Amino acid sequence: MAVNLVIPQRNTIHAVPGVEIGITAAGIRKKDRPDLTVFKLTAGTTVAGVFTVNRFRAAPVIVCEEHLSGSTPIRALVINTGNANAGTAQEGLVRAKRMCSATAQALGLDERAVLPFSTGVILEPLPIDRIEAGIPKAVAGLGIDQWFEAAHSIMTTDTLPKIYSTQVQIQGKTVTITGISKGAGMIRPNMATMLGYLATDAAISQPLLQTMIREIADQSFNRITVDGDMSTNDSFIMMATGHSGLAIEKNTDAGYPELKTALTDAAKDLACKIVRDAEGATKFMTIAVQDASSRDEALKVAYSIAHSPLVKTAFFASDPNLGRILAAIGYAGINDLDVSKTRLWLGDVLVASAGGRDPDYREEDGQRVMRESEILVRVSLGRGKVSETVYTCDFSHEYVSINADYRS
Amino acid sequence: MAVNLVIPQRNTIHAVPGVEIGITAAGIRKKDRPDLTVFKLTAGTTVAGVFTVNRFRAAPVIVCEEHLSGSTPIRALVINTGNANAGTAQEGLVRAKRMCSATAQALGLDERAVLPFSTGVILEPLPIDRIEAGIPKAVAGLGIDQWFEAAHSIMTTDTLPKIYSTQVQIQGKTVTITGISKGAGMIRPNMATMLGYLATDAAISQPLLQTMIREIADQSFNRITVDGDMSTNDSFIMMATGHSGLAIEKNTDAGYPELKTALTDAAKDLACKIVRDAEGATKFMTIAVQDASSRDEALKVAYSIAHSPLVKTAFFASDPNLGRILAAIGYAGINDLDVSKTRLWLGDVLVASAGGRDPDYREEDGQRVMRESEILVRVSLGRGKVSETVYTCDFSHEYVSINADYRS
Numbered sequence: 001m002a003v004n005l006v007i008p009q010r011n012t013i014h015a016v017p018g019v020e021i022g023i024t025a026a027g028i029r030k031k032d033r034p035d036l037t038v039f040k041l042t043a044g045t046t047v048a049g050v051f052t053v054n055r056f057r058a059a060p061v062i063v064c065e066e067h068l069s070g071s072t073p074i075r076a077l078v079i080n081t082g083n084a085n086a087g088t089a090q091e092g093l094v095r096a097k098r099m100c101s102a103t104a105q106a107l108g109l110d111e112r113a114v115l116p117f118s119t120g121v122i123l124e125p126l127p128i129d130r131i132e133a134g135i136p137k138a139v140a141g142l143g144i145d146q147w148f149e150a151a152h153s154i155m156t157t158d159t160l161p162k163i164y165s166t167q168v169q170i171q172g173k174t175v176t177i178t179g180i181s182k183g184a185g186m187i188r189p190n191m192a193t194m195l196g197y198l199a200t201d202a203a204i205s206q207p208l209l210q211t212m213i214r215e216i217a218d219q220s221f222n223r224i225t226v227d228g229d230m231s232t233n234d235s236f237i238m239m240a241t242g243h244s245g246l247a248i249e250k251n252t253d254a255g256y257p258e259l260k261t262a263l264t265d266a267a268k269d270l271a272c273k274i275v276r277d278a279e280g281a282t283k284f285m286t287i288a289v290q291d292a293s294s295r296d297e298a299l300k301v302a303y304s305i306a307h308s309p310l311v312k313t314a315f316f317a318s319d320p321n322l323g324r325i326l327a328a329i330g331y332a333g334i335n336d337l338d339v340s341k342t343r344l345w346l347g348d349v350l351v352a353s354a355g356g357r358d359p360d361y362r363e364e365d366g367q368r369v370m371r372e373s374e375i376l377v378r379v380s381l382g383r384g385k386v387s388e389t390v391y392t393c394d395f396s397h398e399y400v401s402i403n404a405d406y407r408s
Numbered sequence: 409m410a411v412n413l414v415i416p417q418r419n420t421i422h423a424v425p426g427v428e429i430g431i432t433a434a435g436i437r438k439k440d441r442p443d444l445t446v447f448k449l450t451a452g453t454t455v456a457g458v459f460t461v462n463r464f465r466a467a468p469v470i471v472c473e474e475h476l477s478g479s480t481p482i483r484a485l486v487i488n489t490g491n492a493n494a495g496t497a498q499e500g501l502v503r504a505k506r507m508c509s510a511t512a513q514a515l516g517l518d519e520r521a522v523l524p525f526s527t528g529v530i531l532e533p534l535p536i537d538r539i540e541a542g543i544p545k546a547v548a549g550l551g552i553d554q555w556f557e558a559a560h561s562i563m564t565t566d567t568l569p570k571i572y573s574t575q576v577q578i579q580g581k582t583v584t585i586t587g588i589s590k591g592a593g594m595i596r597p598n599m600a601t602m603l604g605y606l607a608t609d610a611a612i613s614q615p616l617l618q619t620m621i622r623e624i625a626d627q628s629f630n631r632i633t634v635d636g637d638m639s640t641n642d643s644f645i646m647m648a649t650g651h652s653g654l655a656i657e658k659n660t661d662a663g664y665p666e667l668k669t670a671l672t673d674a675a676k677d678l679a680c681k682i683v684r685d686a687e688g689a690t691k692f693m694t695i696a697v698q699d700a701s702s703r704d705e706a707l708k709v710a711y712s713i714a715h716s717p718l719v720k721t722a723f724f725a726s727d728p729n730l731g732r733i734l735a736a737i738g739y740a741g742i743n744d745l746d747v748s749k750t751r752l753w754l755g756d757v758l759v760a761s762a763g764g765r766d767p768d769y770r771e772e773d774g775q776r777v778m779r780e781s782e783i784l785v786r787v788s789l790g791r792g793k794v795s796e797t798v799y800t801c802d803f804s805h806e807y808v809s810i811n812a813d814y815r816s
Contacts, residue, residue: 055747087730087731089763121731122734123730123734229717229718229732229736230738232731232734232738308636309636310637313807313808314812317812321530323530323532324530326464327530327639329464330463330638330640335461340497355495356496396808397808397809400724400805400808401805403721403722
């Protein structure tokens with residue numbers, strides 16, 4: 001029951017020159033389901049990542065950070081589903097490194113050139129033997145045109161694959177941007193989402209890529225929430241192979257703004273696809289908070305609305321129960337909020353102003369907006385000029401069913 | 409489907425000398441349902457209150473604070489259900505004051521001697537004409553033995569009334585303590601709960617009562633959460649009539665510790681009854697966080713667990729999906745948390761230690777605890793000596809149903 005999630009046709013997905021992908025079914029949790037994915041990156045590719053700030057962060061996240069901060073250029077990624085390798089203490093780290101060693105061996109690389117990723121159940125030992133047995137098979141199948149299959153092979157409770165691909169002309173060069181993501185529950189990223197991988201064949205210098213990934217994450221994966229539960233494994237990776245001939249060194253270089261916009265659009269699309277496929281979602285909600293005095297307070301209000309179970313169940317019911325939204329604005333933590341300056345719109349309908357129901361508001365107008373599957377909730381705080389936008393979904397019976405059954 | 413909520417027999421409820429209660433069906437939202445309640449307090453009664461910190465706080469809350477801070481002693485309360493008089497701007501204040509005037513007129517008091525309370529739907533105009541017509545009828549029925557009926561007449565989505573009554577011997581005097589509360593959703597009080605009223609016939613000086621109510625709220629109504637949604641109308645009121653002959657002026661007086669303990673027990677019982685009757689609840693969970701370095705961090709971890717939809721749905725399913733609890737501890741916002749020092753128990757079963765699953769943990773032991781209807785989740789942070797406890801419930805299909813239907 002994903003909400004307006006568009007899956008592009010397989011033949012419209014552009015391979016990214018310099019990136020090869022291999023996939024196998026290693027039997028990690030279920031038999032005969034593709035669950036192990038290897039990315040091989042051409043020499044010279046720059047790679048940057050942002051990761052969960054959960055203190056119980058998973059072993060592969062710790063290893064990713066270690067390898068990204070080292071001096072060995074990253075040349076491969078290895079991703080398993082079915083097990084998160086989180087809450088697994090020291091032994092988890094040993095196994096995450098064994099994933100890297102096995103991949104390095106199969107590709108003729110140093111193990112520090114490999115980034116490992118795991119997603120699935122927390123607190124279970126990673127079945128490393130099956131992963132080690134699977135890696136050579138995944139590597140044997142490496143090819144440049146397997147993005148579509150990779151979008152499937154990284155799924156867990158996702159009902160649909162998430163993939164984005166485009167080509168843009170920048171400075172006379174054709175630049176390809178293709179990415180995939182996964183995630184449906186335990187989604188309230190802070191630095192990244194469950195898993196997101198975005199590749200381009202532009203060349204981007206390492207320091208610039210590091211800056212860009214944080215800025216792009218803050219407009220995409222760091223602006224979505226399903227249930228407010230921040231995962232232990234959130235990881236978002238950007239890769240720039242350089243094969244297109246476009247080379248960007250600094251943010252003042254010609255072509256930078258266009259490339260940044262194109263990459264941001266891609267990341268936003270992949271992030272919003274996670275919300276569209278959120279567990280049990282029937283509506284996609286954009287929460288835009290305007291006229292705040294700081295980014296922090298705009299986000300506080302946006303997340304307060306986006307996380308309220310009462311707001312989310314009212315949207316599920318298509319009930320314009322607007323008092324619940326006002327209550328969530330009120331408890332967002334802005335101690336000197338003057339409610340008489342706050343305004344609230346549902347879509348284009350002004351529903352509340354001056355601390356109460358707007359005199360011109362009619363229930364049937366609110367009802368009309370609430371029946372849509374894509375809803376804009378807009379709040380003006382009347383305190384300043386800062387805006388922030390967060391993307392979320394409603395809260396349905398299906399969410400409870402999925403999460404009461406997930407392990408069984 | 410309330411969880412082990414005990415309703416005392418009507419004939420075991422002790423009237424509080426000095427407190428009279430009158431009730432009527434004013435037709436505020438539904439016909440022929442008792443929905444308007446008046447408390448009349450004897451001269452000399454001290455009264456203190458704590459209220460929601462939601463910035464969209466309701467008109468009656470604003471009027472309560474104004475009247476409590478004035479010089480006129482409080483002599484009456486008037487409480488309606490069916491409409492919260494919240495998000496109603498200036499006109500809401502006018503109507504809250506009209507509730508006070510009508511009550512004052514019927515009882516021969518100054519309107520500043522009356523505290524008004526409203527609970528129900530937000531953002532709808534209060535039907536003040538029906539309330540004004542009902543007040544004389546409620547006053548006409550005043551009597552000392554209507555606590556049981558009052559516990560019913562303040563209900564909204566509550567399925568059961570919440571009432572507590574006891575008598576204790578202190579300094580040779582028989583002291584009566586009786587209270588009622590209401591609330592089932594939009595429960596994450598900060599200063600108080602939806603509505604709670606606790607009366608005693610001890611005499612307690614006004615400054616001491618003011619101090620005590622904050623301390624007692626912080627061990628009871630400020631430690632419960634159902635859905636993390638802080639209401640616009642939370643109010644908790646304590647009344648001390650003095651009729652028992654026990655008089656407490658300062659916290660060094662003889663009898664103070666016993667009275668404080670008895671009142672705290674009463675407030676905890678009334679607060680936990682709200683959780684037991686929470687919308688859709690099937691389990692009552694006590695979240696105890698120990699060995700924290702501050703109260704703030706203990707509460708952050710406790711609420712992070714108590715608010716996690718993934719944790720709450722796992723409890724609904726009786727599934728010991730402990731990774732979800734670890735994830736919630738990890739994202740609670742303690743940036744220097746050393747997960748290797750964190751331990752987690754379900755009931756008496758140690759499930760996680762040293763950053764991972766405890767070596768002696770067996771899934772069937774976790775499963776056994778999860779099947780209970782009362783579950784203790786205990787976390788040791790290994791950072792200091794502070795403990796805090798929060799009470800909450802699971803998250804079920806029924807919660808979604810109730811909140812998707814509430815207005816219809």
